[in-house]
Amino acid sequence: MTNNQTLCPKSLADMQSAKDGDYNTELSWVGMEQIDLPVEIEGKPITAKVNAGINLLAVESGEKGIHMSRLYLLLDTLTQQEITPLVLKDTLNAFLKSHHSQSSEASIEISGDILLSRKSLNSNLFGWKAYPLKLTAKMHRVLSLHLQVGIPYSSTCPSSAALSRQVTQLKFRQDFGKRIDRLPLEEVARWLGESGMPATPHSQRSWAWVNIKLAADAEKIPVKKLIDVCETALGTAVQTVVKRSDEQAFAVANGQNLMFCEDAARTLKRALISENCCDAFDIRIEHQESLHPHNAVARVNWTGENNAT
The missing domain is CATH 1.10.287 (Helix Hairpins)
Known part of the structure; x- marks a missing residue:
């Protein structure tokens, strides 16, 4: 028997399960952040950073902490199949079951970039573009699911x-x-x-950060549809492959879609309501000004009612 084997007792100390004298202090969230995880959303592989955790209730049998390894191992379910609302729901329920009577809420947040192949405007060529996304799932009696995507586009000042x-x-x-x-x-x-062009209007790379609340009966994570709807509405999506004919077409698109940040926010609001793809949404428009050293920003949200709040 080696010295290492001699030093390893058969029964290991478990400090997490030790009773905590301060058990009447509830913790709203305990878990792990920035976990590396390979996942798949809508058929696309994503190298994700994942935050996962649960709350810790104030009960008489209260313990010092949670068993984080249990949550970590349960996350492997997300790597074995495409992520859907049902998969997230089952994983969150497994989180709660792993800490039975200690927790009533669980959450998973998945962040990464999804790569989509995008067609050029005129030359019939294709290139890849990365879109940042964040998928947030919370379980508190029922599943709450939010999807956020970042969409880069060009804006020419009216x-x-x-x-x-x-x-x-x-x-x-x-x-x-x-x-x-x-x-x-x-x-x-x-x-x-x-x-004929003694002066030219200024344009800038801009971002639309669109956060939607998925319907309770959603079967898929509609990343591609959400991006397509927003890019079509804006009309000036940032391009990948650009030949001269594509650059000219892009200039025409910008000229036909002049917009302030306020215009972009209203345009996306109308498009998302028309598509009826979510229960609620929050949109943040950011025009990264070429004229100013600061950005122009507009926000609008919708909760299923007629008026923004």
Whole structure:
């Protein structure tokens, strides 16, 4: 027998199960954060960071702490199959069962990036784009499930576009105001190509952070649908593969979808209500300004009623 074997007793100390003299102090959440876990959502692999925990009740049989290893081992269920609302519900119930009479609430938070193949605007090419997501599941008598995705897009300022057009008008008057002949079409077209943009509107990379509450009877985690609905509504999703024809098409899309952050928030609200894909949502729009050193932000939420709160 080795020295190590000699030093390992048959019965191991279990300090978590020791009775706590301060058992009347309830803890709202105890668990682990930033657990590395490979998961699959809607057929896409995600290298996730997972937070998992339960509350600790104030009961006479109160113990010092929870058995975190029990929760950690139960999380392996999430790696064996695609994550669905039912899988999350079963895992959370297993959390509570593992600490019977000690806990009444359990939660799992899954964060990571989902990679989706996106088609170019004009050249029929494809590239990959990563979208940050966070899936939060809580069990307190019933399952509560929230999905948040981050969607990058381009926003061109309507005010800047109007001011730029005004400069173009002034330039046109300067160059042609004294002409008394009828301007030939080709001459005007040549002027537009050479001098027709004395000022350009400012655009910036922007983010829509969309957090939806899934319906109680949801069968899937609708990540791709949520992203598609939002990108279609905004009209200026950030691109992957870009040839010159794609860049031109992107410029046209920006010109046809001028927006303040307020416009983007209202547009997404209308789109999500129309799709009827969730029970409630919260949207945060962030335009990362190229004109200012600060960002322009708008928020809107909906709880199934007509008015935002």
